[in-house]
Amino acid sequence: MKHREFxxxxxxxxxxxxxxxxxxxxxxxxxxxxxxxxxxxxTPSQRERCLIELEKRQSSNLKKRNTLRARAGQGKEQCDx
Numbered sequence: 081m082k083h084r085e086f087x088x089x090x091x092x093x094x095x096x097x098x099x100x101x102x103x104x105x106x107x108x109x110x111x112x113x114x115x116x117x118x119x120x121x122x123t124p125s126q127r128e129r130c131l132i133e134l135e136k137r138q139s140s141n142l143k144k145r146n147t148l149r150a151r152a153g154q155g156k157e158q159c160d161x
Contacts, residue, residue: 098141099145102138102141106134106138109134110131110134113127113130113131114127
């Protein structure tokens with residue numbers, strides 16, 4: 081495979097917000113793990129363990145966001161009374 085370099089010459093690239101781009105970032109991380117496994121830098125069991133950790137982190141973040149949303153909703157109701 082030929083090595084290529086790319087230079088971005090357009091507008092500044094926006095930062096990827098973890099909350100807004102969660103699915104995209106998760107797919108990038110999974111792709112990296114698969115690539116490492118393909119190049120024999122990671123065993124299948126190591127890849128699986130990493131995927132489990134990623135899914136744990138994702139579900140933990142989801143729970144935190146839901147809790148924050150619930151709290152924000154409760155505060156709004158109290159203000160309306």
